[in-house]
Amino acid sequence: MKTLGQKFKILRQKKGLNQMAMAELLDISIPAYSKLETGITDPNFSRIHQIATVHQIDIRQLLSTGEDEKSEQEGEIERLRQRVLELESSVIRLQSKLIDLYDREDQRTRRD
Known part of the structure; x- marks a missing residue:
């Protein structure tokens, strides 16, 4: 402390x-x-x-005391962890959309 x-x-x-x-x-x-x-x-x-x-x-x-600070830090770490999970989920959704767009474009160019 x-x-x-x-x-x-x-x-x-x-x-x-x-x-x-x-x-x-x-x-x-x-x-x-x-x-x-x-x-x-x-x-x-x-x-x-x-x-x-x-x-x-x-x-x-x-x-x-250090306990109060530790508790605040743990809370902040948990909030950041949740935010990282949300961002990871968004990245995965965007990657999936991008792959779908590439696939559609690839199919379109093969037809032409």
Whole structure:
């Protein structure tokens, strides 16, 4: 399970920000932000809310345990699996139609 500091770091990196930029967004010093990421300092609720706002995520997402994330990922994987099955079915239907068209064209050209 990731620590809160590790989550802060991952979110910051996903946004393509360095610690200096993140510290500026939070209006704190770079060392203060670094201590949040490393877990030296525990953030208060206000700071957690501020970080969630910067990253445009719900506080519950930020504070969730790995189980919640795992469950969301499993749900997303299942949705993607269903979508792949739907697309495979569409491809098979289109291939069948294409084969029928080729067969008809082949029969027509043989008659002519």
